[in-house]
Amino acid sequence: MGRVAIVGVGQSVHARDRNDVAYAELLLEAIDEALADAGIGLADVDNAVTASLDFYDGRTIANMAVADVVGSYLKPESRICSDGIGALLYGWARIADGAHQVGLVTAHCKESEGNLATIEGAAFDPFVQRRLGADADVVAGLGARQIYASGAFSPTDAAALVVAARAASAVNSKVTTLEPMTIAEVLDAPRLATPLGVFDRAPNRDGSCAMILATEEVARDLSDSPVWIAGVGTATGKYWADRHPADLSALDRARDSAVAMTGWGTDVPDLFEVSAQYAHQLCQFATRLGAQLTEAGRTLNPSGGWHAGNPVTVSGLSRVTECVHQLRGHAGPRQLHDAQRALAHGVAGLGAQSHFVAALEVGD
Amino acid sequence: MTEPTILHQKINLPYRYTAGDFHKAFLYGLANRRIVGSRCPACLTVAVPARPFCPECSAHSGETMDMKPKGTLETWSTATIQGVTRTYGLIRIRGADTVMLHIVDAEPSTLQVGMELVPRWSPEPVPEITAIAAFIPT
Numbered sequence: 470m471g472r473v474a475i476v477g478v479g480q481s482v483h484a485r486d487r488n489d490v491a492y493a494e495l496l497l498e499a500i501d502e503a504l505a506d507a508g509i510g511l512a513d514v515d516n517a518v519t520a521s522l523d524f525y526d527g528r529t530i531a532n533m534a535v536a537d538v539v540g541s542y543l544k545p546e547s548r549i550c551s552d553g554i555g556a557l558l559y560g561w562a563r564i565a566d567g568a569h570q571v572g573l574v575t576a577h578c579k580e581s582e583g584n585l586a587t588i589e590g591a592a593f594d595p596f597v598q599r600r601l602g603a604d605a606d607v608v609a610g611l612g613a614r615q616i617y618a619s620g621a622f623s624p625t626d627a628a629a630l631v632v633a634a635r636a637a638s639a640v641n642s643k644v645t646t647l648e649p650m651t652i653a654e655v656l657d658a659p660r661l662a663t664p665l666g667v668f669d670r671a672p673n674r675d676g677s678c679a680m681i682l683a684t685e686e687v688a689r690d691l692s693d694s695p696v697w698i699a700g701v702g703t704a705t706g707k708y709w710a711d712r713h714p715a716d717l718s719a720l721d722r723a724r725d726s727a728v729a730m731t732g733w734g735t736d737v738p739d740l741f742e743v744s745a746q747y748a749h750q751l752c753q754f755a756t757r758l759g760a761q762l763t764e765a766g767r768t769l770n771p772s773g774g775w776h777a778g779n780p781v782t783v784s785g786l787s788r789v790t791e792c793v794h795q796l797r798g799h800a801g802p803r804q805l806h807d808a809q810r811a812l813a814h815g816v817a818g819l820g821a822q823s824h825f826v827a828a829l830e831v832g833d
Numbered sequence: 834m835t836e837p838t839i840l841h842q843k844i845n846l847p848y849r850y851t852a853g854d855f856h857k858a859f860l861y862g863l864a865n866r867r868i869v870g871s872r873c874p875a876c877l878t879v880a881v882p883a884r885p886f887c888p889e890c891s892a893h894s895g896e897t898m899d900m901k902p903k904g905t906l907e908t909w910s911t912a913t914i915q916g917v918t919r920t921y922g923l924i925r926i927r928g929a930d931t932v933m934l935h936i937v938d939a940e941p942s943t944l945q946v947g948m949e950l951v952p953r954w955s956p957e958p959v960p961e962i963t964a965i966a967a968f969i970p971t
Contacts (some may be wrong), residue, residue, distance in 0.1 A: 610910030662912035
C-alpha cells in the first residue's frame with residue numbers, strides 16, 4: 470500500500486448567505502486555492518471524489534452539477550453523500566492502492582438555500598417517526614439531556630466550547646467573525662430544543678473545501694515537507710433512536726483504525742480538530758479522541774471548529790484543512806508551537822451516526 | 834448588477850412507502866389500540882416498534898409480539914418547530930430493549946426520567962404512528 474500525502478488545500482469563505490455565487494462557483498473558490506497551493510493545474514488531477522447532499526443542493530445526483538468545476542469529465546469520479554472527510558478517505562484509498570497518482574477531494578454545501586426543516590425531517594424513518602414532526606435539534610436535545618444527566622459533562626462545559634469557537638473565528642479568515650459571547654450569554658440564550666440553546670448548534674453557513682492528494686513520488690516532487698495521511702478510519706453506529714448518545718463505539722472504531730495504521734503508539738497527537746454540530750457532542754467527541762476541553766481554541770480546534778461557522782458536509786474536511794495548515798506551520802495568528810501530528814475528525818447523520826478519523830503527520 | 838438573482842422553485846415529491854410485514858404489524862396494531870414489537874430469533878432482543886431486522890445483531894426478526902401499552906420516559910426535549918411547541922420523548926415500552934420516539938403531552942417541568950407513561954389514543958383508528966396522539970403520565 471502506497472503512502473499518500475495532502476499536497477494542496479483550499480477553502481471558500483464560509484458565510485451565512487453566499488448569495489454572490491452559485492454552489493459550483495462556491496466550490497471553484499476552494500478548488501482554485503487548493504490547486505494553487507499544490508502548484509498544479511486541474512489537468513494534472515487524474516480522479517475526483519466529491520461530497521455533497523442532493524437535498525441541500527435541490528437537485529438529484531447533484532455531483533453532476535459540479536462535474537465541470539472538479540474537471541472530472543473522462544476521469545473516474547465518485548461522490549459520497551456524507552461529510553467531505555469521507556471523500557478524503559475514499560480518495561486516499563484510490564491512491565494508496567496504486568491505481569491513481571493525483572486526486573481532487575471536495576465538499577460543498579449551501580445550508581441557506583433549502584428548507585432545513587424539510588431536509589432534516591426527511592432523515593427520519595418514514596414508518597414510525599417522520600409524521601411526528603421532530604427535527605435534528607430535537608434528536609440532539611434528547612441526547613443532550615441524557616449526557617448532562619449522566620454527569621459526564623455540564624451545559625457550562627458545552628457553553629465554554631461555544632465561547633472558545635466564537636473567539637477563534639476572529640483569527641480564522643475563512644469564517645465570518647462571530648460576536649464574542651460569555652458562558653452566561655450562551656447558557657441564557659433562547660432554547661433551541663431543551664436543554665439546548667440556540668448557540669449550542671453551529672451556525673447556518675454556506676461554504677466549500679477542496680484538497681489535492683498525491684502519491685509519495687508526486688508529493689516529494691511538489692513539496693519539501695508534505696503532510697502525510699498516516700492513518701484513516703470510519704465506522705457507522707446504530708440508527709439514532711437505537712443508540713444511547715453516550716455510546717461512542719463508532720467513533721472509537723474509527724479512531725482505533727486510524728491510529729493503528731500510524732506508528733504513534735499511545736503518544737497523544739499535538740492537535741485535534743473535532744467535528745460536532747452541537748456543543749455537548751463536541752465535549753463528548755473531543756474527550757473521547759483524547760483532547761482536553763480546556764485546550765479549546767488552542768490544541769483543540771485552533772480553527773474554531775464547526776461552531777466557528779462551517780456548513781454540514783464540509784465541516785470534517787475543513788478540520789483536515791486546519792490540521793494541514795498547522796502541521797506545515799502556516800496557520801498564521803493561530804499557529805501552534807511545533808505541531809507534528811494531528812487527528813482530524815468528521816461526523817455525519819442524524820444523531821451523529823457515522824464517524825471519520827484521519828491521522829496526519831509531517832516528517833520523513 | 835448589484836442585486837443577486839435568486840430563483841425560487843419547489844420540488845413536489847410525493848412518495849409511497851411500502852411498509853413491509855413488520856412495520857405493517859406495528860401500524861395495524863396501533864389501529865387496533867395495540868403496541869406490537871418484534872423479537873430477534875438469534876439474540877432475543879425485543880424491539881418496539883416492530884421492525885424487520887434486529888437493531889443489535891441485524892438478524893431478520895422472527896416473530897411479532899403484543900406489548901403492554903405502558904412505558905417509561907428515558908429523556909425528553911421541548912422545541913418549537915414551524916410555530917408548534919411540543920415535547921418529544923424517548924419511551925421504553927415495558928419489556929422492550931429499545932426506545933421509541935413520540936410526543937409527550939405533559940407540563941415539561943413535571944417530567945422525570947423513569948416516570949410511567951401510557952398512550953392517549955387518537956379517536957381515529959388509523960394505521961399510522963399518529964394513532965397514538967401522545968403519551969401521557971399515568
